[in-house]
Amino acid sequence: METITHHKISDLYKTLDFNFEKDVDFAVFSIPEIHPEIPFKSPVLRADYFSFILTKYGSGVYSLDDNTFPFRSETIYFTNPGHVKSYELFESKEAYIITLTEKFLVENVHSEIFGEFPFLLAEIVPPKKLSLNDLAEFEVLYKQILTESEKDSKYKNRVLGNLVTVLLLKIKEKFWSDYNPIEDGNRNSQIVKSFKQLLESEYKKILENELNESKLQVQYFAEKLSLHPNYLNSVIKSKTGRTVNDWISKRALSVAKSFLINTSYSSKEIAYRLGFSEPTHFSRFFKKHTRLSPNTFRKLQKI
Numbered sequence: 001m002e003t004i005t006h007h008k009i010s011d012l013y014k015t016l017d018f019n020f021e022k023d024v025d026f027a028v029f030s031i032p033e034i035h036p037e038i039p040f041k042s043p044v045l046r047a048d049y050f051s052f053i054l055t056k057y058g059s060g061v062y063s064l065d066d067n068t069f070p071f072r073s074e075t076i077y078f079t080n081p082g083h084v085k086s087y088e089l090f091e092s093k094e095a096y097i098i099t100l101t102e103k104f105l106v107e108n109v110h111s112e113i114f115g116e117f118p119f120l121l122a123e124i125v126p127p128k129k130l131s132l133n134d135l136a137e138f139e140v141l142y143k144q145i146l147t148e149s150e151k152d153s154k155y156k157n158r159v160l161g162n163l164v165t166v167l168l169l170k171i172k173e174k175f176w177s178d179y180n181p182i183e184d185g186n187r188n189s190q191i192v193k194s195f196k197q198l199l200e201s202e203y204k205k206i207l208e209n210e211l212n213e214s215k216l217q218v219q220y221f222a223e224k225l226s227l228h229p230n231y232l233n234s235v236i237k238s239k240t241g242r243t244v245n246d247w248i249s250k251r252a253l254s255v256a257k258s259f260l261i262n263t264s265y266s267s268k269e270i271a272y273r274l275g276f277s278e279p280t281h282f283s284r285f286f287k288k289h290t291r292l293s294p295n296t297f298r299k300l301q302k303i
Contacts, residue, residue: 108161
């Protein structure tokens with residue numbers, strides 16, 4: 001079984017002998033430049049960045065979780081954070097890769113990046129075949145982004161941000177104009193499925209009297225799923241209509257009610273088991289969602 005490594009942009013290019021002195025939020029390369037020896041097989045990794053790959057002349061295959069897609073010349077595709085991925089190159093004569101983080105997108109493209117470009121949340125992305133006209137258009141854009149990235153300018157990120165905006169608009173216009181995150185979330189969102197499974201698993205442990213040593217918050221679930229907390233929340237909210245905290249609160253409330261009805265645990269004990277730092281925090285939480293104190297709720301169940 002192959003080891004899955006967690007990759008930042010700098011980690012990716014360090015494995016290819018392109019040394020970065022510090023973490024970066026944006027990088028763009030000609031693929032033949034970083035893969036001079038073909039065929040090439042990448043390590044299995046879990047990336048915390050987006051990749052946009054344009055292949056003019058080349059072929060290969062890439063894997064996302066349990067999905068595998070072959071790609072050939074005149075194609076474009078992207079991958080996003082959180083997925084287990086790998087790729088093989090069989091031929092690579094002319095191709096480009098742009099890698100960038102959510103931080104770069106929010107700071108330089110749009111503050112509500114997933115509202116403006118919801119297709120970035122799409123998890124299963126087969127390669128898109130380009131017409132010759134579209135290929136020429138994308139090639140010009142990629143080359144311009146590559147050129148601007150090599151300049152030493154105080155406006156570099158703003159210029160790159162504007163060019164990436166054009167790239168995203170072109171991709172949206174040609175391939176993803178009717179993408180619906182909610183529909184995707186109801187059908188084949190691996191992140192939504194994994195989050196719900198983890199949520200149920202964690203609260204099942206609590207119900208089965210395993211003491212919870214961790215606070216079940218967004219950060220906790222994001223770390224378990226190897227995702228940035230903001231990205232996890234964006235996926236869950238866009239694809240289910242509810243935030244991660246909404247899902248956590250609903251499940252915590254359900255478990256709290258079960259304890260109050262079926263056990264003799266005190267409110268203090270229940271608060272501790274659910275990960276609240278203070279019993280008063282649990283009482284406020286419970287009253288906010290039920291308009292009753294935990295003790296009042298328990299008494300009413302016995303009437």
